[in-house]
Amino acid sequence: MATIPEVYAGKSVLITGATGFIGKVLVEKLLRCCPDVKFLYLLVRPKAGQPPSTRVEELIKCRLFDKLKLEQPNFEDKIIAVSSDMLEPKLGLNEENTNILQQNVNMVFHVAATVKFDEKLDLSLKLNVMSVQKMLRLCQGMKQLEVFVHVSTAYANCDRSHIDEVVYPPPVDPYKLMYSTEWMSDEMITMLTPKIIGNRPNTYTFTKSIAEYVFVEEGAGLPLCIVRPSIVGATWKDPFPGWIDNYNGISGLFIATGTGMLRAVIADADTVADLTPVDYVVNMMIGAGWHTIIHKPNTVPIYNCVSSATNPTRYRDCNVMIDYYQKTPLESTFRRPYVYWTSHPWVFSYWNFIGCKIPCMVTDLCLKLIGKKPRMVRVCDRIAKSMYTLKYFTQNDWVWSNRNCEALMNALPDTDRKVFFLDVRPLDWKEYLETYCVGTKQYVLNEDLAALPAVKRRIMKLRNIRWVFNTVVLVTLWQVISKSELARNTLDLVLNLSF
Numbered sequence: 468m469a470t471i472p473e474v475y476a477g478k479s480v481l482i483t484g485a486t487g488f489i490g491k492v493l494v495e496k497l498l499r500c501c502p503d504v505k506f507l508y509l510l511v512r513p514k515a516g517q518p519p520s521t522r523v524e525e526l527i528k529c530r531l532f533d534k535l536k537l538e539q540p541n542f543e544d545k546i547i548a549v550s551s552d553m554l555e556p557k558l559g560l561n562e563e564n565t566n567i568l569q570q571n572v573n574m575v576f577h578v579a580a581t582v583k584f585d586e587k588l589d590l591s592l593k594l595n596v597m598s599v600q601k602m603l604r605l606c607q608g609m610k611q612l613e614v615f616v617h618v619s620t621a622y623a624n625c626d627r628s629h630i631d632e633v634v635y636p637p638p639v640d641p642y643k644l645m646y647s648t649e650w651m652s653d654e655m656i657t658m659l660t661p662k663i664i665g666n667r668p669n670t671y672t673f674t675k676s677i678a679e680y681v682f683v684e685e686g687a688g689l690p691l692c693i694v695r696p697s698i699v700g701a702t703w704k705d706p707f708p709g710w711i712d713n714y715n716g717i718s719g720l721f722i723a724t725g726t727g728m729l730r731a732v733i734a735d736a737d738t739v740a741d742l743t744p745v746d747y748v749v750n751m752m753i754g755a756g757w758h759t760i761i762h763k764p765n766t767v768p769i770y771n772c773v774s775s776a777t778n779p780t781r782y783r784d785c786n787v788m789i790d791y792y793q794k795t796p797l798e799s800t801f802r803r804p805y806v807y808w809t810s811h812p813w814v815f816s817y818w819n820f821i822g823c824k825i826p827c828m829v830t831d832l833c834l835k836l837i838g839k840k841p842r843m844v845r846v847c848d849r850i851a852k853s854m855y856t857l858k859y860f861t862q863n864d865w866v867w868s869n870r871n872c873e874a875l876m877n878a879l880p881d882t883d884r885k886v887f888f889l890d891v892r893p894l895d896w897k898e899y900l901e902t903y904c905v906g907t908k909q910y911v912l913n914e915d916l917a918a919l920p921a922v923k924r925r926i927m928k929l930r931n932i933r934w935v936f937n938t939v940v941l942v943t944l945w946q947v948i949s950k951s952e953l954a955r956n957t958l959d960l961v962l963n964l965s966f
Contacts, residue, residue: 470880471757471887476503478613479571483553483602484578485509486526488713489618489699492749493576494526495706498542499535500886501753508568510551510558510579519548530910534706553579553598558605569608574756575615577602582715584669584856588660589648595674596641596681603686614690614759616752617682621697621741621773621867622860623675626666629866632769634693637680638665638673668859683767692759696748696772697867698860701903703744703894709906710745716857717742722907723850725792727802730822731815733854734861736783736808741775741865743891744899748772750887751872758875770875771867780896782861783808787897791904798914801843802826810862815854823847 480497484490485507497504511519523546535542549568552559560568581594599617606615624630626638644663648656664673679693700718701711711718723729751772759768774780792804807818824847831841876889884890908914 471883472501475501478573479506480574481508481572482576483510490578512552519550523548573613578618584671588670591670591674596678599678614756616756617693619695620675621695622672631868632871634679641677691767692755693769697741700742701906702746705746709902711906725797731807731818733815733858734782739775739779740782771869773867774891776869778891787900791901
């Protein structure tokens, strides 16, 4: 049986979402581990006055590509940036580029999507569903297409407690919905969105579910497969451990905890935290493409790319990040890291107000007094909003079947199993989470580990400030109680009721 590098050799690959987190890792992995791949066509939209070619140049300056630069100094020759926009008709491709892609592309990876949970429904439909339709139309004209890999999410069907590797019926008629949003006003869409999405928590999971149905229905006759990753986190091994480049999702909560801005988390500590390393996800995508080409299945194979099916971890295990951030603090630390776990939103609101909002208000007041722009309360509110957005996923459990993933792993040739690892059983979660914390410090915040002694001294100062503040508060309360008969009587009543 041909290996993955052999199947990808001489092939031209089209990738959307290449400037995103998963897309970057996919580009790097294909170029480094499938060295004979012919070309990578990257659909990139112009942004902030930068043409696609400039954005790709910035992309490969990332430290993620350091290993590739050493092994293949001329890898850039294989990357072709193509100007495109998922919101435009025909993906914003001109006729020349359309012809080039349809004549030359062998494999397609559609990664582009909006991952904003609270995106407006009409925009989420355009980016997550209509873009799939446009990609399918492009692929239907490809003369040499061998596989089209669509990246969905394990939470596309989160209204179910058990999720199999099948495409479920859509919650509404996709075509009537897309037509309706074309003529609805923004106010009407906003008002109707909760009723339309039903018991799904947000527009992201809702539109991803619809996209899967449209992908299979309109892609009939094409070689298709779907990969559904769960919560995608930092790299486990490849090209090096701990690489992460964004504040999205759980990474943002890690950083907020490390800076001391997040004092409480809305989560059931015993709930499974289905975290999947991005390198494992990318291996699954590449492997799914290989498997579809080799076996040519009659139905669309779907891969629930999750960790909980074989190596589950729980949110209580994430406490290791508190220990790490206290030993290896962030330079931007606002308060000494500490987190209180609760399943009650009102308890979270209390801890957030006492532990974060009040200190931020005091800090903003000081900033105003010295002539600087206040910003801490705004940051605190943004973190709290993120926590409320994620609480659906931190308080519920799902069971995913992963028979196709297991079959794919077992089908890999021995030479591929080490390079394109698909088994997360050996993953040590404590070690991985500590490495994840290092990655947020090094690659997201760009902090130097050599500056650690100075940062530790800052943490000690923050601890001392906290002790002094608490002492002042206790002394003040004692003085009030000792001088007030009402306060003493109230305290006695509370103590008598309690003990």
